[in-house]
Amino acid sequence: QKEVEQDPGPLSVPEGAIVSLNCTYSNSAFQYFMWYRQYSRKGPELLMYTYSSGNKEDGRFTAQVDKSSKYISLFIRDSQPSDSATYLCAMSEGGGADGLTFGKGTHLIIQP
Amino acid sequence: ETGVTQTPRHLVMGMTNKKSLKCEQHLGHNAMYWYKQSAKKPLELMFVYNFKEQTENNSVPSRFSPECPNSSHLFLHLHTLQPEDSALYLCASSPLNYGDGYTFGSGTRLTVV
Numbered sequence: 090q091k092e093v094e095q096d097p098g099p100l101s102v103p104e105g106a107i108v109s110l111n112c113t114y115s116n117s118a119f120q121y122f123m124w125y126r127q128y129s130r131k132g133p134e135l136l137m138y139t140y141s142s143g144n145k146e147d148g149r150f151t152a153q154v155d156k157s158s159k160y161i162s163l164f165i166r167d168s169q170p171s172d173s174a175t176y177l178c179a180m181s182e183g184g185g186a187d188g189l190t191f192g193k194g195t196h197l198i199i200q201p
Numbered sequence: 202e203t204g205v206t207q208t209p210r211h212l213v214m215g216m217t218n219k220k221s222l223k224c225e226q227h228l229g230h231n232a233m234y235w236y237k238q239s240a241k242k243p244l245e246l247m248f249v250y251n252f253k254e255q256t257e258n259n260s261v262p263s264r265f266s267p268e269c270p271n272s273s274h275l276f277l278h279l280h281t282l283q284p285e286d287s288a289l290y291l292c293a294s295s296p297l298n299y300g301d302g303y304t305f306g307s308g309t310r311l312t313v314v
Contacts, residue, residue: 097241123302132203132291132305133244177244188234188257189303191244 092116095178095192103200108165112178112192115159119180119190122154124163127175127194136176137163168199204228207292207306215314216282222309224275224292230304231297233275235267238289238308250275251297282313 095112102108110124120141125133137152139145139161145152151164161180165172175196179189205226214220224233235247249257250269264286266278275292289310293303 093243095243125302125305130307132205132207132293132307133303134203134305135302138302179244188246188249188259189244190246193241193243 093178093180093190093192096195097193099196099198101198101200102168104168104170106168106199108168108172108197108199110163110165110176110178110195110197112161112180113159114161114180114190116180116182116190117156117159118182119156121181121183122152122161123179123189124150124152125177125179125191127177129174133177170199170201173197173199203304203306205292205294205304205306207290207309209309210307211310211312213312213314214279214282216284218282219278219280221279222277222290222292222311224277224306226273226292226294226304228294228304229296230294231272232295233269233272234293234295234303235275235277236291236293236305238291244291248277279311282311284313287312 093114122139124137127133142154142156149166153162175194177194178192208223233250237245246259247261248267253269268276289308291308292306295303
């Protein structure tokens, strides 16, 4: 059964802090891993996309995948109030259009 | 705008009504999806269309009926819904090899009364 676990929060941190968001999963066939950011009254927008294990960095954001532990992380450096949103992890087995399995999302609040 | 447009943004309907949600994308994507987002639950995949052909129906009740007349448009027809169907309905599109991920619309907030 496909299942992705994600702490819904809320997670509240002061501006400038390093934020760590995490998901665990049970399906070892997942190979594609994504992080989406969703602001209130908006649809999710893709932040990071990673294939298999390893790290990927984009500006203040770093995504990590550890397939051996079935654990993925998103780090946000120098967090800003504009980073306040819900962060959704998502993953899939194939790279084609077979749909994504999402976590519940973590509500993040950056305090000015 | 993300390139995926959903209308209407808000919809209130009675349990005996029939309504339709519309999704339109001009990103050149070949796959389109309907997802349901309820409070405190993960996004739930409802339907997948590849090149206008439905490739997945994720055990969705028949009161939800999708239609994909072409690769740019997707509809979700609703009839005799239940109050528990109230949720945010999100449309997304992607290339078949979604290396760039999915592009989501802003959703339709549906309330069934």
